[in-house]
Amino acid sequence: MSNRPQLPAGLPEPTWSDDTYGIALYRADCMDVLEQISGGAIGAIVTDPPYGINYKPTFPNHQKFDAMAGDNGLLDLRPILNWPCPVISWGANCYPEQLPCRGRWICWDKRHPSGVSDNALGSPFELAWENNKTPGPHKMIRIMHGAYLNDDGHGIKRVHPTQKPIRLMEFCIGIPPGTTLPILDPFMGSGTTGVAAVRQGRAFVGIELDSGYFAAAVTRIRQAIIDAQNGELFATHTPHTQLDMIPNPTTPNKKGDGEV
Numbered sequence: 001m002s003n004r005p006q007l008p009a010g011l012p013e014p015t016w017s018d019d020t021y022g023i024a025l026y027r028a029d030c031m032d033v034l035e036q037i038s039g040g041a042i043g044a045i046v047t048d049p050p051y052g053i054n055y056k057p058t059f060p061n062h063q064k065f066d067a068m069a070g071d072n073g074l075l076d077l078r079p080i081l082n083w084p085c086p087v088i089s090w091g092a093n094c095y096p097e098q099l100p101c102r103g104r105w106i107c108w109d110k111r112h113p114s115g116v117s118d119n120a121l122g123s124p125f126e127l128a129w130e131n132n133k134t135p136g137p138h139k140m141i142r143i144m145h146g147a148y149l150n151d152d153g154h155g156i157k158r159v160h161p162t163q164k165p166i167r168l169m170e171f172c173i174g175i176p177p178g179t180t181l182p183i184l185d186p187f188m189g190s191g192t193t194g195v196a197a198v199r200q201g202r203a204f205v206g207i208e209l210d211s212g213y214f215a216a217a218v219t220r221i222r223q224a225i226i227d228a229q230n231g232e233l234f235a236t237h238t239p240h241t242q243l244d245m246i247p248n249p250t251t252p253n254k255k256g257d258g259e260v
């Protein structure tokens, strides 16, 4: 199909790819791969780097995961944060000294209606920084954190300790102005940004250092492609309304209709 997402010429040889859906994945240190990608080859960066906080999940329902690569000290993220395209980077409140310009913030309100998960999850919200190449004001989105149900937001068990909801990454991918160039996630973990890119019909370049998480990302993105081919992007998954549109903990919505 002519309107399928396409990768630009000149990318380094990927570890895994799908040419019909414009996907190139690298099992590598992102800094090594980024050195080989020209600035103009990327439409937008949507990423979730290690925050340098030595994260150890404490939520009772959480699986046991090994320590995350790069999380025991702050990485130098400036080559990514200064990339000449729209950039959205989660956890940026943990590395404010590296942010190159004022930009704006996205607040992910991840509270559970009961409030029970706030302490275990460390915070009732998370912040992403947007550079000044993305349009619009500060933004806020409410999606219940999947760790509470050990769920990726679509009825499938989580495979990464800091796995983001697919819908959160779809929201981020939708912020930068339209371009046919790929979305880049240099710290793709279990590939959530790639799954969101497939669902949004966007080409995607993903990089992950850890071979186990890289394999998980390939599995999830391959499944997203199969779902897209079968026209089942939404049909096989838990309806968003069950997890996303949750009532405010301080002002319960008795109708349960998801108004925030």
Ligand SMILES: C[S@@+](CC[C@H](N)C(=O)[O-])C[C@H]1O[C@@H](n2cnc3c(N)ncnc32)[C@H](O)[C@@H]1O
Pocket (backbone or CB within 6 Å): 028, 029, 030, 031, 048, 049, 050, 051, 068, 069, 070, 071, 160, 162, 163, 164, 165, 186, 187, 188, 189, 190, 191, 192, 193, 207, 208, 209, 210, 213
């Ligand atoms: C916060 S997690 C991303 C989780 C992801 N958003 C998800 O939904 O699964 C950051 C990931 O970056 C990876 N990582 C750390 N240092 C890296 C590096 N230098 N190059 C590529 N990946 C790296 C870690 O292994 C980890 O999986």
